[in-house]
Amino acid sequence: MPAFSKAPIEAATWYLAPYWAGVLTNLTTDKIPISRLTASDLGKRSGAITALVIIILIVAIIVLNQVRVIRKTGWLPHYLKWYVMGGLVAVVLSQLPGLELRIHHYIISMVFIPGTAFPTRLSAIYQGFLLGMFLNGGAAFGFDSILQTTSELRQDGPQGSILPNFLTNSTNFNASIAFVNQTISWDGLSGIWDGFSLLIDDVERYSGPALNFSLAAFDPTIPHFFRLAVSGVPRLEHSNF
Incomplete structure (x- = not known):
C-alpha cells in the first residue's frame, strides 16, 4: 500500500508475517478439522461444525470492521x-x-481482497494473508473450477470398484531371504483392466502389466508402505500392504 511506502519496517511487519501464514495455510490451519466446505465432509469430521461456526464469527467481525x-x-x-x-x-x-x-x-481470497484496499494496518494484515492463501490454494490444489460434479468431489475416495490383491503381504513375507533378493507379487486381473500402478512410500515406482516387483533398490533398514492400483479405466483405486 502507498500508505506504508515511507515505513518499510512497518510495512514488512504487517504484510510479511500474515503473508507467510497464508502461503503456509496447509500448515497453519492443519489442526482445524475442516478439509472441504461440503455437508458430507463437515458431517464426518469431529469438531468441524464448531470450527466452522468459530471461523464464521471471526470472519463476520472482520467483515463488519472493514465495512465500517x-x-x-x-x-x-x-x-x-x-x-x-x-x-x-x-x-x-x-x-x-x-x-x-x-x-x-x-476464490475466497479473490472475493475478500478488494475489501482490504484501504490504508489501515488491519487491511494490510488481511491483504498479506489473503494473497498468501491465494498462492497456497493455487499451488497446492490447483485452480479447480468453481463448479464440480459429485464424482470430482469424491477425489480419491473409494467408489466400490474392484481392488487388486497382494500375494505378498505382512503375514507371509519371508524375512529369511536377503532384502536385495525380495520381490512382491500380486494377483492378475481380467476384463477391462490392462495393468497395475504400484506406489511405494507414496511414490509411483512401477506402471505396467507385470505381476511382481523387485525390492533390490530399497533400504532394508526402514519400513516401506505399498499401494497397488489397477489401470484401464479413468480412475484408480488402491489396495494397501
Missing part, C-alpha cells in the same frame, strides 16, 4: 453493488443441476 472502514471512505455503495451482484451469481450457479458450487481457497 469502507463506509468512512464513501466507497460502500460501490462495493455493495458488486458484492451483491457476485452473491446473486453464486446463488444461480449453486442451483445448476448435476453440479456442486465449490468455493476454493483461491
Whole structure:
C-alpha cells in the first residue's frame, strides 16, 4: 500500500508475517478439522461444525470492521453493488443441476481482497494473508473450477470398484531371504483392466502389466508402505500392504 511506502519496517511487519501464514495455510490451519466446505465432509469430521461456526464469527467481525472502514471512505455503495451482484451469481450457479458450487481457497481470497484496499494496518494484515492463501490454494490444489460434479468431489475416495490383491503381504513375507533378493507379487486381473500402478512410500515406482516387483533398490533398514492400483479405466483405486 502507498500508505506504508515511507515505513518499510512497518510495512514488512504487517504484510510479511500474515503473508507467510497464508502461503503456509496447509500448515497453519492443519489442526482445524475442516478439509472441504461440503455437508458430507463437515458431517464426518469431529469438531468441524464448531470450527466452522468459530471461523464464521471471526470472519463476520472482520467483515463488519472493514465495512465500517469502507463506509468512512464513501466507497460502500460501490462495493455493495458488486458484492451483491457476485452473491446473486453464486446463488444461480449453486442451483445448476448435476453440479456442486465449490468455493476454493483461491476464490475466497479473490472475493475478500478488494475489501482490504484501504490504508489501515488491519487491511494490510488481511491483504498479506489473503494473497498468501491465494498462492497456497493455487499451488497446492490447483485452480479447480468453481463448479464440480459429485464424482470430482469424491477425489480419491473409494467408489466400490474392484481392488487388486497382494500375494505378498505382512503375514507371509519371508524375512529369511536377503532384502536385495525380495520381490512382491500380486494377483492378475481380467476384463477391462490392462495393468497395475504400484506406489511405494507414496511414490509411483512401477506402471505396467507385470505381476511382481523387485525390492533390490530399497533400504532394508526402514519400513516401506505399498499401494497397488489397477489401470484401464479413468480412475484408480488402491489396495494397501
